[in-house]
Amino acid sequence: MFRHAVSELRLHPGRFIATLVAIAISVGFIVAISVFISTEQNGTGKANSMALSTADLVAVAGDEGLSAEAAELIGTVDGVAAVQRVINASAEVTAGDRTVFATLWVNQAPEFRWAELAEGAYPEAPGEITVARDMADKLGVGLGDEVQAGPGQPLTVVGITRDARSLFTSTGYLWQPADEFPAAGAVAILLAEDADPSAVADEVVRAADGVAPGLTVQTAQEYRDAALVATTGDFDVFKNLLLAFAVIAVLVGMITIANTFTILLAQRRRQLGLLRAVGASGSQVMGRMVLESLLLGLAGSLVGVGLGFAVAAAGSAVTGSWYWGLTVDWAEVGLAVLVGVLATLISAVVPSVAAARVRPLEALQAVPTEAQARRAGAVRAVVCGLLIAGGVALAVLSQVGRSEMNLVYAAASGVLLTLGVLGAAPFFVPALLRLAGRLAGPAGPTARLALKNSARNPRRAAATASALMLAIGLIVTLQIALTSARTSAMDTIDRELPLDLSATYESGVPAGTADAVRAVPGVAEVAVLPGKVVEVDGASYFAVDDHAARLDMGVEAEPIPDTVARFDEVGPDTPATFAIGDVELTSETGELYGWRAFGVSAATLDRLPGQMVDAALWVKLTDRTDATAINRAIAALAAEEQPDLSNSGAQMAGILEQVVGVVILIMTALLGVAVLIAVVGVGNTLGLSVLERQRESALLRALGMQRGQLQLMLLIEALALVLVGALVGFAAGIFFAWLGLSAAFAAVPGGTVDLRLAMDPAWTFGLVGVCLAAAALASVLPGRRAAGATPTEALAVD
């Protein structure tokens, strides 16, 4: 039996290739995620504990931290050769309009340094910085250039190191006076030769007892292991998120595999009937099918493991974790193989049960019965009807009332509707294909034949299209949900934060700043707001007049009445009414003016005491989501003095735009794997149908159909299947995106965000276009095969 199964796979490899590809992609996806995340986790953990890679012992401080004096005291303990307080800070390092997120290590003693210098030196004075090579590259700086790390003076690059790159952060080194850092979290200790680590550890704890209570001492290895474990939690969340996408890929893969087996078994009916006729029992036939699927699942999974390793290796080479080597959790890889084999087995079992039921005689009739179109069962209709009815009911429920349950109802409705619609595919997919056929009727016999062919086997067409529906439906749901969320949020930002950038300075706008900002490319307009420094309840405020600026910028807001002071937000610290000199003012909320500032009318400002100064800058950008322009404008605003940039719509919009853009990209890429598998399924269905229709192809050739027409017919079949799958997925995606968002927004307390359905046409239509192109490609090989049928085959009687 085993030999039979192997020879079946060996003799007809072509029939199984699509299944193999589907399994390999699914398993490869899981393995890639597992290996990549493990590698990143390991790399990040190692990078985090980098500082201690040169130490022998680590003294971890209690709650109060370790002072420089305590570190000195530890340094005097017998057996300790050197000590180093471990001080680091996370900061955004910027140069021009480029930014890198980095961990900066402070005051490293030479014996504790771990990275080789590539150029220059380590920092030896305040204002100097040494950066890792990748940071220098990303920022585009070299020795002698200036960078900015957080607020404060710019730093001069004095050296570049060969540090390991990592996914999220880069590395840099600073020198700062020790008294700027009163407390460090840990002290790295180098042991003298011959010193006993545990004896020294005890001695250190004793010596530090008075100055550093709660101190514990670990070996550096123990400390690194603990650090690695600490990073695991963060990565597990990430990994689980990615695995959710892998599950979708596996599901789509299973639909494809089940479909393939169904077609293969239909084609092998005679072979199986023959087996039965020569005395094989039903269970033997089924056993053989199961064995075949096991072998296939195993082969596909192993290919997938190779694929996954390759992808993970490529990924970690990009992030830089490759430096630490690939980290493989073999148990997870084994699990992925198991998933691949089981998915294949489960997908193959149902068709196999049907195959085992083939009666010996039925399969051996001379002229094969052409009636293959089986009616979708009544049971299916009832079950799908109930699922859809339940889904609709929950969808309605999610739209009434405003509570957090709305989201739960919407999610449950989504699951029920998805199952119902996918299950009902055999009912509506052929109908849609027939409709397409009717529309394409005047297009000639080729198109008409193609559409009839694609609908001839309702279950098969439905299964092929539903794999695509699922994949495209999910992508479109996510794309539209994210784009709509972005548009809705942008809408809210536009309404509540009409200014792109609003900058207030502690002592007025520095001279020249307004002109500097005006010169920045991407800045459309700059308005200077006149104001006076006033005192309210002992604190100093700017009272500004925004009338002219508001007209210039086209900011729509009610003009401020003469007796009103408009604050960003009237909080508990803000007096409801107050007086400055002889002017009585009432507070209200308006959100335009920034920290320690409020707006008044021009007339009121005139009556206030004090000198008129340039109080604030308002900036309007040509495109408020243009990150480069925002960064440049902010850099120009901060050139002289760090401003307060509260209530700046552009910053929020820019961040939102970037985040949503990245998230859409990643989600589309991840779900793209599922689409890929679904398209493989389309090619597969077509290829297998062509095998089955060899005789028909030959007949059409005999009757005078040209090769090209036959290939065109296959192309149209592929496009029709993809188009139906894509359109249903598309429609479902729009609906689910609306359902989810409206439920989510309804659950927002106060309901301040209006839902705006939006779509990024480039993304969404691009996706459908890619699917169609892939389907066209998938029809090439089957098309060639069909066109290669010699007309004489039609006359052969088998």
Add this chain to the structure above:
Amino acid sequence: MERTTAVTVITHTACATRHLTKIYGSTAEQVVAVDDVSVDIARGSFTAIMGPSGSGKSTLMHCMAGLDRPTSGQVLIGDDDLAALPERAVTRVRRDKVGFIFQAFNLLPTLTAEQNIVLPLELAGRRVERSVLDAVVDSLGLGDRLGHRPSQLSGGQQQRVAVARALVTRPEVIFADEPTGALDQKTGTRLLDYLRACARDDGQTIIMVTHDARAAAYADRALMLLDGRIVGDLAQPTAEAVTGFLGAVAA
């Protein structure tokens, strides 16, 4: 001389072969399936090609119908030499000038009877002449079956749809490959009667490949094939004559 022959072909002959040879296989193991056959088929004739299995009768028919390429020699349908034409042109000749009736019917399962019948016209982009279609359909008694799919028709009905499909293009010549092979005797006899009437009354040229002597008796000429050569050419054959001839040759 050459010229007169050509003129003769155009006026009286529906199709013909000149020194037609078909060799299968590599140079080492050659099988000569058709060996230097020259034959003229008169317009409006009903010809049976007979011979035992492996005699080359199917290969001869495939080459004459433009389904297969001869190794050497000429194949003429009307005034086209199929051996000299490129593949696309041969396909066009098949579509426009040749009709087929197969043993296994070979209808497209997705199309109704009527759609199957008019398929060759549609492939050619030709208009369906209603009067021609009605005449063919009526003569075959298929009037009430036009909307049915092949799976809803009996074997005899399916074969009649196939015959209608072959007739509706008014082809130069119809090739029938064992047309009664999958039919019971009564249905088969009726079909042969019909084909004979088509040739006699409407002048439709028909070439039928068969190994059944009784079927051959319906034709007005029987060509006997053995080892790729024509070894006998009987006019107005009877079943007994055919059987006797084959027995003598085979002995």
